[in-house]
Amino acid sequence: MLSKIYFVLSHYSFPLITEYHTTVARGLEGNSPSVAANPENFFRTQETDPILNGRPLCNTGPPITLYNKVFSKFLDDFSNVNLKIPSDFLSWTEELILAATNGYGDEEERNEAIRGKFSEKFSTMLLIEYGKKKQKCKSDGMIVTEVNLINAYLGILEGKNEIGTAKNDPTIQGAIYYRDYWSQSNVDQIRDFCCVPTFIIGMAGPWFCILGGVFLSRVVIQPLTDFIPLTINLRVSDQVKRISRLFYSLLLAIKELREFYHNLKQEETETEQRFFPCxxxxxxxxxxxxxxxxxxxxxxxxxxxxxxxxxxxxxxxxxxxxxxxxxxxxxxxxxxxxxxxxxxxxxxxxxxxxxxxxxxxxYICGIPLDQKYLKDEIKPQSCVSIIEDVKKAIDLLHEKDFVFGDLRAPNVLIVDTNDGQRAVLVDFDWCGKDKLDEYPSSMNKKIQWPIGAEPCALLQKEHDLYWITTLLTDYLSRYTYRIPSGLGNPSGSGISSGSGISSGSGMSFGSGMSFGSRMSFVQDDND
Incomplete structure (x- = not known):
């Protein structure tokens, strides 16, 4: 039997556990989901105690597929057009389509019909109340499994009669139900052991969306599908199979999720790990x-x-x-x-x-260049070695036709050594082949990128050279008496590169970019 757990706090986990208890408290004390999901109320709460569901986009959580593989299984099965679906499930899908596309007098009439259909394949979909006597709440349906006399929630249904007939988004209201159900004290023995993965079924008329939820220090909710209409042509086999594959994939995933909860072990005492990937x-x-x-x-x-x-x-x-x-x-x-x-x-x-x-x-004990700069911890005598390390790394990549792509200061780690300081590169996510691979589709618009560095544009070696210049002018120039006029304008792209950096009589990037005959890395007294 699962027993009550007490977190063993460390200086690493304390902020997570504090935030976790705040989230639980919000689930216990907040308004009912029907009130809390009202847009005005919801977005006000998102400013202080957010559910990480991407509303607004800054409240986006980590990928839930990292926390339980059941979500990946659902995605893989749904995308597998060759998934074998039993004939009886295809027949059930047709019945569900007919039920979902019917018109209903009110929301509960529709929900009752859909609960009945789901109960035929997913086990009985229950109505479960929680909360205090004066404020009892219940979602439109729950798929549960019993773990040592405690209900573990596998699926939550939140439905609206038709699009536009209710004030609330069913996916937001379902997300709040997820938080509130799992915040109750009767399930804390399960919640403290794991991130309590659950599927959420959002419905608006004949439109269905499948989401997943995990309870970390904050609740994370992510859509696994878009809203999919069941208003299809039953004579088109591919359309019927797609809808059937959607719900059969959900059925298989929920079966696996049931096994996950049944296999929770009492000896799993390192409960801090519940906040991290599986x-x-x-x-x-x-x-x-x-x-x-x-x-x-x-x-x-x-x-x-x-x-x-x-x-x-x-x-x-x-x-x-x-x-x-x-x-x-x-x-x-x-x-x-x-x-x-x-x-x-x-x-x-x-x-x-x-x-x-x-x-x-x-793990390297180092600090990003921009943070070192802000703390004024860059050693003047190490500036040559820092920029030489960066230039050498880029030269090595360019020799193999690679472009680093994102050579900004946060990706240059400064490591303190007995001899001074040196640099290492981190974050090779954008690294790719010169004029073959592309920049990502989303780039921070607040950053002054080199000319030609745009979403989905081709990577270019010249862009790396732009960033070397920027690192020098923005982070290392304060330790010199002057910045030579030959350094050029970082906002341009016409930067040439020589064979390397010389710290002897001068510091040169080629004939067109020189620091002159006397380069000093002594901090200017006027800085």
Whole structure:
């Protein structure tokens, strides 16, 4: 039997656990979901105690596929046009389509009809109340499984009679129901063990959307499908199969989710790990390395990168990325210009993680260049070695026709050594082949990118040279008496590159870009 758990606090986990208890308290004390989901109320609450559902977009959480593989299974099955669907389920789908496309006098009449259809295949869809006597709440339907006499919630239905007949978005109201159901004290023994993954079925008339939810320090809700209409032509086989595949994929995923809850073990006492991704080991050859997450490395819910510790005590960085250039990283790592890469996911694991590659590298105790600059911790005598390291890394990449792509100061890590300071590059997500691979489809508009660096534009070596110039002018020039006029304007793109950097009589990027005959890295007294 699951027993009551008490978190063992560490300096890493304290902020997460504090925020977690705040989220639980909000679920216990907040308005009923029908009131809380009203747009005016919801967006006001999102400013202080947000549900990470992308409303507004700054309240976007990490990919839920990293926290339980059941969500990836659903996505994989739904996208598999060759998924074998039993004939009886195809017949049931047709009945569901007929029920969903009918007209109903009110919301409850529709919900009752849909609950009945779902109960035929997904186990009985229940109406479960929670809350205090004066404010009892219940969603439009619950799919549950019993774990040691406690209901674990597998699916939540939130339906509206038709689009436009209710004030609230069913997906938002369903998200609030998810938070509130899992915040109740009768399920805290399950919630404290894991991130309580659950599916949410949003319905508006004949339109259905499947979402997933996990309860981290904040609740994270993400749509797994768009709103899909069941108003199809039953004579078109592909349309019927697609709708059938949608709900059959959900059925298979819920069956797997039921097994997940039944297999929860009492001895799982490291409950702090509930806040982190579900994958906690990697394999090199026959050696399996287990690790424990310690903390996030960035204060951004969408940046999936954590500091972790292996069982042997080695500190590592665990990153999940939809795109990562392993070859480019290794080119720099071989010359100690990037952290040593320890592991990267194969295609099978990428699929299991919902399209994300797990990249594991050594942990380096360093601070990004921009933070070093703000703290005034750049050593003047190390400026040459810092920029030489950056230039050498870019030269090595360019020799192999790679472009780093995002050579901004946050991606240049400054490491303090006995001899001074040096630089290593991190974050090879954008790295790709010169004039072959593209920039991502979304780029921060507040940043002054080099000319030609635009969403989905081709990567160019010249853009890396632009950033080298920018690093010099914006972060290292304060440690010199002057910035030569020959350095050029960083906002332009006409930068030439020579064979390397010389710290002897001058510091040169080629004949057209020189620091002159006397380059000093002594901080200007007037700065």
């Amino acid at each position: 994958i906690r080991h990697y394999k090199i050859g026959e050696i399996v390395h287990h690790f424990t997450y310690l903390c996030g490395l960035l204060d951004d819910h969408t940046r999936t990168i954590w500091k972790a510790k292996r069982a042997d005590g080695k500190l590592i960085v665990v990153k999940f990325a939809s795109k990562y250039n392993i070859q480019g990283h290794n080119i720099c790592a071989e010359h100690n210009l990037a952290p040593q890469l320890l592991y990267s996911s194969d295609d099978e694991e990428v699929k299991a993680l919902g399209g994300f590659k797990m990249v594991i590298m050594e």
